Amino acid sequence: MSDVWGDKEYYKGIGKINYEGKDSDNPLAFRYYNPDQVVAGKTMREHFKFAISYWPSFGGNGSDLFGQGTHQFAWNEFREPIQAAKKRADAAFEFISKMGFDYFCFHDYDLVQEGQSFTQSELRLSTMTTYLKEKMDSSGIKVLWGTANCFSNPRYMNGAATNPDFKVLARAAGQVKLAMDATIALDGENYIFWGGREGYMTLLNTDMKRELDHLGKFLAQARDYAREQGFKGNFLIEPKPMEPLKHQYDFDCATTIGFLREYGLEKDFKLNIEVNHATLAQHTFAHELEVASKAGMLGSIDANRGDYHNGWDTSQFPNNVYEVTEAMLVFLKAGGIQGGGVNFDAKIRRNSTDIEDIFLAHIGGADTFARALLTADKIITSSPYESLRQQRYSSFDTGKGKEFEEGKLNFKDLYAIAQENEEIELKSGKQELFENIINRYL
Ligand code: XUL
Ligand code: CO
Secondary structure, three states, rough: HHHOOOOOOOOOOOOEEOOOOOOOOOOOOOOOOOOOEEEEEEEEEHHOOOEHHHHHHHHHOEEEEEEEOOOOOOOHHOOHHHHHHHHHHHHHHHHHHHOOOOOEEEHHHHHOOOOOHHHHHHHHHOOOOOOOOHHHHHHOOOOOOOOOOOOOOHHHHHOOOOOOOOOHHHHHHHHHHHHHHHHOOOOOOEEEEEEOEEEEOHHOOOOOHHHHHHHHHHHHHHHHHHOOOOOOOOOEEOOOOOOOOHHHHHHOHHHHHHHHHHHHOOOOEEEEEEEHHHHHHHOOOOHHHHHHHHHOEEEEOOOOOEOOOOOOOOOOOOHHHHHHHHHHHHHHHOOOOOOOEEEEOOOOOOOOOOOOHHHHHHHHHHHHHHHHHHHHHHHHHHOHHHHHHHHHHHHHOOHHHHHOOOOOHHHHHHHHHHHHOOOOOOOOHHHHHHHHHHHHHH
């Protein structure tokens, strides 16, 4: 094991996290996430493909706008960029192995600090790609997705692919090329675009049509480049309505699907849905999954949660079993996610300063998803939920309703039916019954 971790064990005293069942009192054990347990025809491991996010778990130190870092972890103490990156990778691989997860996700400059020049960044990335490849080979840990951070550097303050300055757009393209090269070299299964600065603060200085046309072209060229390099995975867009910008172009799933179709990208691109982004868009997580699933674009999930009393992205670990169960109903009915997995894009709180806190956080998140999956499966297989839902639409299963669905009636036919002027009986939507079914199976 120690060759996977490097020469130092960072999480001393914490061993492999195992499934111990719901009656276990051990806080460092899974109580619901049993990787090899089969639910609806697949193991939990296959359903979820749980991934660790490099950036919230190994990128920050707990600092916020009001105070300096509180996470004094040993791998954070190195200053020379390559050495720091290697120590961080050692800690990350030790953590992922101990969690028993199979995947991680990264931004280019999570792996190593961006260089002073483009060429220096390219060199640093390639050094780290080689280092990670060895660790992946010896541990069996894989890349769920890679991406480029085209939002932190000041050059992207007015956007990356939607920047009004062509030089910035070209620089972003160069950066995305390198991030794609790294993802492909590490056999990454998907490539993500989160348009952190793709949007605007005020329309007064913005040509929206031109910006969106540029974004459409940029994404098409990026796709063509990666396909030429043999990349077979999904390209995924991660919608978010606001923060950092006032208006982000990928507001929510529906908006993003419209954009992808307008620019002819719908065959290669799917969606990566993040729970807290859904909340910020005033949607439920389940709603966003349903919109994506209906369009055949349910590609991946960024798992976290927001705080209903705050209006910003708090990225806490998932813990609301009721809500995740609603989401797992959509997930199971869609036959799971296509190509992606469940990536914990969540961070421990600033005052969670113990070495074990990051384990507790991921255990809680995995158990929430597992418990919700088990509940959703029971609801689908043993409750009247599915038949009650179908029954609501039964007037379209026979007679004139069926003819309408089959396109055999026109608007005048509907008028004629209306003229028959039959008394229409009120039919209850039974919302409370549906809600009670979820609680009963929790
Ligand atoms: C930001 C966010 C990103 C993306 C990847 O809110 O979710 O971390 O997941 O760029
Ligand atoms: Co995310």
